[in-house]
Every structure is written in structure tokens, then in C-alpha cells.
Amino acid sequence: MSADPRLLANAIRALSMDAVQAANSGHPGMPMGMADVATILWTEYLKHDPSDPKWHDRDRFVLSAGHGSMLIYSLLHLTGYARPTIDDMRNFRQMGSPCAGHPENFLLEAVEATTGPLGQGFAMAVGMAIAERHLNALFGDDLVDHRTWVISGDGDLMEGVNHEAVGLAGHLQLGRLNVLWDNNKITIDGPTDLSTSEDIPERYRASGWHVGSCDGHDFGSIRRALDEAVADPRPSLVDCRTIIGWGAPNKMGTAATHGAALGPDEVKAAREHLVWDSEPFDLPEPIVAAWREAGARHRQSHENWRALLAASTHREEFVRRMEGRLAEGMAKGDYFDWLAANPQKVATRKASELALEAINAVLPDTIGGSADLTGSNNTKTKAQKPLTKEDYSGRYIYYGIREFGMAAAMNGMALHGGVIPYGGTFLIFSDYCRPAIRLSALQQVRVIYVMTHDSIGLGEDGPTHQPVEQVMSLRMIPNLAVYRPADAVETAECWALALERRDGPSLLALTRQNLPQLRTGRTDNLSARGAYRLRAASAVRRVVLIATGSEVELALRTAGALEGQGIGADVVSMPCWSLFDAQDEAYRADILPGDALRISIEAGTTMGWERYVGPRGLAVGLDRFGASAPAEELFQRFGFTAEAIVPRILAALKMQGDQ
């Protein structure tokens, strides 16, 4: 590189302040402060090829401090990616521009992760680094040999999930993970010492990290620190001492540059200060040329890699996995045949384990784990070895008591590609991972959440551990498929659907308590329609019972009692709302006919069930916190028995008849 890196960096500064000014909204301080560090990283260290954003062996770069999005947009444009264009940046934060307020992986191919919710970019990078080492262990250095780079701000490091991510990365000794900390000592409220007194390097060292440092505006110092980070076998934090808004002469170093446009006067002053004569969004040709040259510097190594891949015995399998296609053996369905022949009366968490035994045997892509509830979540199959720092080829991760960190790491693994992560905890702790579950959905990644102990059926642990509102509130997250299967067959069906779903996450809500197998014949995947008629009325149909999970068995008992009184009752099992809502009108009307009294039974909040039962229907549920007692007593106490439900149905039928 012959060009002066300061000039290259100033191109980032100019684009960033101009775009934020044009939008009159955004965060100029971070891109301007980190421009020097990012320039060295992207022109001298980062392995990538702008002509192929999806090169499987590229380094991954995550801008965890996503509010500084103009930094990555500038870098992508300057190094020669097809998008974003200058016009995209002119339309920063405007409708239709891929240059959204925060970087979105679904808008720009080269954005590895959607960031902005603080702490999560960093934690996803840990997952990417895990996936890299795992695939390296399987496919070797020729095919998989790259790093994960992160730029993090103070907010990323202050969030709780950072502790979980740091602990996990340190424990697994992810030496390919290098985090550049934008240490500018400024947050939105002001200087960091308003709210924190932590010695951050010491904390990282305490978790097994290497910590280096540099003057973030001295290029020699930056190179030395990056060299050290690359050389060290531990995950590295580089303390980059920077000045926020560097280049804006009157505002730099203050919170005023953090989250607002600099204003025309300060932009003008910055142009003078930086001796930057070009008009907004106009880049000097020699500077663009130097950037493009730097962007192209891995073209040859990419070619070499392609040749290695072409010659590799692993080629087909490696490409299949990186493209996210399932293994062929998956389609056979032997397990369903076996279940039909050998009905299982087991908890659905156990049914999930049985399904996983079948899945993991034919699908090497899965990496399981649990947040310290392995034996309770039934997430570990017999042949799974742990993934450890000594053996990254393992397929099971002991995540520790780090629910949020686990979920974020799984997002990172799925974003990296080549693996299908699944992980377990109690359903109640979906609240702990909720921000990451939302990002799974927004990022459209195949992550599978195995959430057990899904109701008051958890029993004695009591209300702190009994999910009441969780299933319903998860159903509201757009693009999240929430499954609550009723037996071993549905559990296997939901697993199949979750694996086949390549553009979004799935969550399985599973019981602690045993459930009978309700379906014994061999059928199509009925769960795929979201809801289906499990039992048709014998007498003239007056009632449709709609239930999920453990309450389907109760619905069957209730239907039996009603039929005993000559009242015909369908039972509909509804493992997945969103799939049912996607069915055509005719199917939905057939399953939930308007002329019958509709009753939902689910051991959780009733809010939302009006959608299916209507104003005259009945929603049997639980709109309060649970209690500590054995499960059967709780179901009794809260009215989840046929004896309690039948009179309510009779009363409703009577009222309906009266009207």
C-alpha cells in the first residue's frame, strides 16, 4: 500500500459525516473515531474479496457497535463491493436504501450480522469463531482458515451478554477472534466515568483473553497491536484509544458527536480541518483507486482456495453444508416408521431427544448444547462429544449458565454457515434470550431453540420457573416459528420442519411430564399445516376443542366426556399458529368451522386465543402466575381437567342455545 492511510481513512470520515448530515440522523462520532483503525484492518489484515461477498473462507467482520453503520457502508463501498453504491449512501436511513440506520444482513449481502442491539454483535462473533474452528477441525486448513474481527464500543462491553460471550470465548480459547474496542470514553449520557469504573483489560485477562492496546490514530501502533492479536493463541481484545468524532474540530472528543449530525457548520469546519476539498459524496479518484487496490489484494488467494476446494475430497459435503442444504439421509423417515410401530409414552423433551438421536446420526451439521440443563433439556445424544478447546470437532457445547450468550452464539454459528445450531434451556428462560431470539428472526437464520418445562407441568419449582405468558408472547415475534407439539410424533414432525426451514428460527416448547403418543399410524407431516383435526366428532358436532402440547391429551379426554353426553366434539391439535395462519381459507374454515362452539385449551395466558375461539368461544388457560406444587395438583387446581372444563362447555352451549 503506497497511499497515506490517513487519506484513506478520511474518505470514511467524509462519507460518514456527509451521510449523517444528509439524513440529519445517525451517529458520525464512531465511524470518524474508528476510521484509522478500520482502514488498517480492511486494507492490510481482513481477508475478503469484494467480488464474492460469500466466499466461504473469508474473514468475518462484525460491527458490533452497529449505530456506527456508516463505517461499514463506507468500507464496503470503498473496497469495491457492488453494494452499497454512493447513491445508497446518499439515501442513508431513507426508505428503500440498503444503508439502514443499523447494518442489516438481509439488506446487504456483505453485512455478516444485523447489529445495533448492544452486546449482541460481539456475542454473535463468538459463535462465528466457534463455527470456524469446528469446520476447520472437520475440513482442514485448506478449506477453512479464517478469522473473526469485531469492532465494539463501550456499550457492547457494558452489556451483560458481553460477560457471557467473553467467558465462552475464553473457555473455548477462540484465538481466531479479535475484538477491536473503540475506547473513546464517551457514551450517550457523557463520559464513561458517569457510570463505570471497570478495568476492562483486567476483566478480559481474568477470562483467558489476550489484551493489547494501541493509539487508534497512530498507524504504526495499530499495526503492532493487530500483529500481536493475530499472533496470540488466545482470543484478543485490542484496546484502541480513540477520539470520538476525530476530525470534527469543535466537537471531537464529546458526546455531541455520538448520536446526531454534526451540523453544516461543523461539517464545513471538519472539511477544512481534514483538508478535504471534495463535495459531499464525491471521492477523489486516487483515493478510490487506492482503496480498490487494497480491496482486491486477496483475489489471488481466493483463486488458490477455489483450486483447493475443487481438488478436495470434501468438496461436495463442504459446499452442501455451507449452502445450508440438508443431507440426503434426512428424507427417509425411518424414525417415523419406528414411532408408528413403537408408540412412546414420554415427555416431549424426551421425544425430542429420540428425534435428535435419529437426526444427529444422519445430519452431521447439527451442533447441540444447553445452558447447563443438559439432562433436563435432553439435548445431548449419545454419540455427541463435547466441543472443547482441545477438540473443536465435538458437536455438543456446554454453554454454562449463559442463556443469552448461548442464543447469540447460535445466531453467529448460523450466520457463519456450515452448521445448524440448536440449544436448550427452560422455556421460562426464553425471557433471558429473548433479544437474541428476536435477532434470529430478523436475521432469518436457522437456529433451533429447545425450550423444555413449558408450563405449570414443571411443577414444584414454582412460579419463577413456570412459563405462563412465554409461548404466546413468542408467537408474536415476526418470522419465529413456535411449536408446541403434543406427543412423540408431533415432536419429530416439528423437528423436521425446523430443520427444513432455512430462512428463520424455530422454537420448540416441550413438556417435562410424560404424554401418551396420540398418533400411531404413518401419515404425512400433519404439523406442517399448523393445526389439524386429530379426532372427528362421533355425535353431531357442536364443539371444537383446540389445544396444544400437553393439553391435547386433556382435550381428547374432554371430548370423550362430551360425546358421552351426546355432544359431538372435534379435537384440533395446533402445534404451530403461524403455519396454520398461512393455510388457505378453505382449510382453516374446515378445521375451525363457524357453526361450532370453539374452545381453546392451553396452560398459559388466554390473551390471543380470541383469534380462534371468537367472542362466544371459551379460552381455557391461566392468566396468573403459577404456584409450587406437584404438576398434577396444579393442573387440577387451575382447572385443567375434563371435570372442570365440561361444565364450562355445557354452560356456554346453553348460553349459545339461548341466544
Add this chain to the structure above:
Amino acid sequence: MSADPRLLANAIRALSMDAVQAANSGHPGMPMGMADVATILWTEYLKHDPSDPKWHDRDRFVLSAGHGSMLIYSLLHLTGYARPTIDDMRNFRQMGSPCAGHPENFLLEAVEATTGPLGQGFAMAVGMAIAERHLNALFGDDLVDHRTWVISGDGDLMEGVNHEAVGLAGHLQLGRLNVLWDNNKITIDGPTDLSTSEDIPERYRASGWHVGSCDGHDFGSIRRALDEAVADPRPSLVDCRTIIGWGAPNKMGTAATHGAALGPDEVKAAREHLVWDSEPFDLPEPIVAAWREAGARHRQSHENWRALLAASTHREEFVRRMEGRLAEGMAKGDYFDWLAANPQKVATRKASELALEAINAVLPDTIGGSADLTGSNNTKTKAQKPLTKEDYSGRYIYYGIREFGMAAAMNGMALHGGVIPYGGTFLIFSDYCRPAIRLSALQQVRVIYVMTHDSIGLGEDGPTHQPVEQVMSLRMIPNLAVYRPADAVETAECWALALERRDGPSLLALTRQNLPQLRTGRTDNLSARGAYRLRAASAVRRVVLIATGSEVELALRTAGALEGQGIGADVVSMPCWSLFDAQDEAYRADILPGDALRISIEAGTTMGWERYVGPRGLAVGLDRFGASAPAEELFQRFGFTAEAIVPRILAALKMQGDQ
């Protein structure tokens, strides 16, 4: 104390293993492992008086590792609290027993906090310690001079929220906070080194904590460590090296004692090992006597404190605050008069600030704060000084980028009493604090969440920052009052309701964008009914528009357009679902009449609105993630305009007419 502390501790061990055995469910390992430490703490250090569990100046004790609940039940019983009784413990984890699976503050008066969701007990204790120092600064050593003690397990320390709590406590130098870490090197999945390699003491030191250590089974060592913790001016972590399940000869030191009954054989072996001859739940009289004597040892100092209180000029105000009664000035309503005379066109986040200016001036109990979004959440009023380690009398906390830690600390403050905490972040980050919001609700504490930027009205920051499902999913948390006010008047009304609500938390969802003041006359608090008719139809009523927050203005415009076509339309503002659902049938039927087409308008998920609009109604909402663009364009794009809504209403009316 003349009794051998080992004998006292063995009473805890016996009760714990017997109760878990009787329930055949629970966690014996922790109480047995920490029995020696807890005995020394409760008989020699903890300031409390079992005859008055609510003595305002008692030390607070939080069992953050709540799964070891038999530890605290044993301690309360042995030191002489009225509850739990031996029978309560016999019924451990059974229906109706106050000895629930995890300690619940609403079942036993002497349980300071509901714990079990890991990490949160510790983080609540930080809030208690803040409240103590704050009240000490206001009321002096005579009235407020106590410590906060915590027993934490490895899980508490691994959770992300621990990092936030540790950072906050270190920054504020809460020297009265002493955490006893049950360092038994075992988690549910097995040895801690399966999942973590952290040097925990170094991490705490890096955040400004004192770290001591002891052999958790050597009484001299325990006393020395506790003396050091008390003497040190910093918050203290005491590394108590313990053996999980100490006393169970074959299982101690293994995960087998963690979460399951020991089994009759091992209980028998433990009795022999401990030379403990008594039958289950039968305690030797001399041991009970020694415990009771220790429990009574602060009776005199409690008497002395009572005398100090009686003589104090602060008495009335101190007692008012500790009892949670509002100041008299609150009732006057001057601010409502002012609003009626001076209508404000402001964002509801700004309206919240205006209301807070009025509230904070007359109610000294409030302690505000924000997770690094002070200027955006509008949570700081002019006269509020920061609460800092130099000045605990301040009434504003810069929580840093620690949403979950903030929420948990607020729970602790409210549990301590004497203060009313409120804190802000963006509504989207309610997901980060959700586990603590749930615990606010379960614990029935007055915590007020100020959640701003409550819809796509947030604009350019895009989908990672735009709440879509949050308002609705928060409504599902039992006992949480969720408010979405429509203008400055409703915002003030909701603030009044939140402050008056002593037995539960409230959450205000507030806009970034300006809204006109819709009500200008002086009325009763109409928000208190949850929903009310803001505008009555002029033409014959055929339509009722139900809206919340920023969409109420849109509902008014839509109603105007309908009336222009001769279609009468009511507009109902519905700031709080749960309050509306609590109204009588007649009121509800009057507000939402069955003979009109009902339409909800809310810029969030439609799921749930079927409750009020019925199967033929219309739910105008947003069932997908948002996008990055200016707010007005987003509202336009997603159909939140009268022009888009009116045709949908006309079509629905036509269909209704056709039927």
C-alpha cells in the same frame, strides 16, 4: 454463642435433606454445602429481629441461589420467625405451603426477594444497597445503618446480569454489600470447568470490589473473612470454598446432590455421618434453644433503634416513606390544571418529563435513572442531582448501558422500601429487562418503567430498534400495568396511577414523536378506567375506533373522515388493557358496544386485538418487522393513515351489511 456451630449447621442440613426427601424434589446440595457459612452469618453477623421481620433497619439477606431454598427456610425457622413452621417445611414444595420451591417474598414476610431466576437476586441486592445508602444520606446513621448480604452460586456469577450488577456496585462503591459466593465448583451439568475458565476474584477486583476467601467449613476462617468483608469500604465478594452436599458421605462434592433428593439410603448415611439421631423434622431441644438465643441477640438494639426513631425529627417522613405512602402534596393536581390551561403539543416522552417535574418536586421518594439514554428517555428533571459514590443523596442514577441490571436494581430498591424507583430505556430494550420486569410483577413491587420510542415512530434507527411485538407481549405479564398514553394529559394520568399502585409495577410506553394534546378540559383521571370514549359519534354510530398512544390522533382523523361520509364513529382511547378489563360489564359494553363495527389501531402486532374487535372487526397494526426511514414515511408505508384505513372500514361495513 456457646453451642458448637457445627451442630447448629447440621440442623440446617437435616431439615434440608429431610424436606427435599419428603417432597422428592428440590436441591439439597447447596443448603448442606453452605450450612456452615450461613450459620455463622445468621448467628453472629446478620442484624435482624425475628419478632419483627419488617424492622426497617434490619440487614437484608438475599438467597440469590434460590434453588437452595431450604437454606433460608431452615434459617428463618431456627432463628425464631413465626413462619415457616416445621409443618410448613414438611410440606415443602406442596400446594399451599409457604415453603415453595424457590423463596417467594409474597409467601413469607421474612423473605426479602423472590429468587431462583439466576443472577437476579444478586442484582436486586445491589438495588437494596443503593436504597440503604440513599436513605442513610437523607435520614442519618440513627435510622438507617444496615448491610445487604447475599448468598450466590456459580450460576448467579455466570449470568450476564451479574456483570452489570458488579459494575454498578463497584462504580457506586457500595461497601455495605457483602456477597458470599458458594464456590463448590459444581453446576447442574457437572464440574464448572465444563463451561468456564474464569478467574472470578480477578474479575471482581477489576470492577472495584474487595475479594476475600475462606474455607467454608472452617468456622474461624469464615469469621475472619466476614470480618474483612465488613471492614472493607468496598463491596465485598467472599469466595467460600465449600463442598456441595457436605455431610452426605457418598454424594458430597458431586452434581448428584445439586437438584435431586439424596434418596433414603444416602439420607440415612448422612445421619450416621453427621451423628444426627433425631427423626426427620425433629430437632434436638438444646440446638433449637441455641438458635433461638442467637436469633434474639438484636432485640435490644432494635429497642434502642425504636427509641431513636421515636425521638427523631424525621420520624413521620421516614415512616411514611418506608410504608410506601405517597406525600400529601401529590393529591393537589396543580399540574393537571396547568395542562388544561396550557395544552402541550409534545412527544409523550417529553410529557413524561413535564409530569416528572411536577412529581419530583412534591414526592421526594423517587429515584430516577436511565440506561444511558437520559436525553432520549427524558427521565432526568432539572433539580435531580446524580446519585454517586461521593453523594448518595442524589436522586438520579446513570445506570450505564445495563438495562437488565437497572431493572433488577430497581426491584431491589422497591423491595428495600423508602424509595420509588423509575428508570428508562428504549421500549425495544424491554426485551433485555424482561426477566426483571416479570419479577417486578411477581414480587408485587412498585417499579416504574419509562420506555420510550415505542413504535415505528422511532424512525431511522430501523427494525432492530422498532418495537412491534413488545407492547402486546408486555400486556401478557400478569400483574404488570402497561400504559400507552395518547397525549400529555393521559401521560400525567398514567404517571399518577403508576405512583398510586403500591402492589405492582407499571410500564409507560411513550413516543419519540410529537403528539397534540387531545383533552383540554379538567376531568377525573379517565385513564383509570383503562379505556374511555374520547369522542362520541355525531352521525348515527356505526363504527368504534379503539386506539392507543400515538394512534389515537390517527383514530380521531379517521373518525373525522368517516363522519364526513355520514358514518358515525366513536373514538375510544385505551391506555391500559388490564384496567379496562377490570371494569364492570356495563361500562365495558357501553364503551365497546356489540352493534358497531369495532376497529383497533395500534402500530404493533394485531395478535390479541381480537379480544376487543371480535371476529368481524378490523385490527389495524403491524405484523412484521419495521424498516429504517423517517417516521412519517413509515406510518404512510405501513398503512397508518386515515386515507388507508377509511377504505378498509368501508369495505368491512359493506361486508357486514351484506351478511
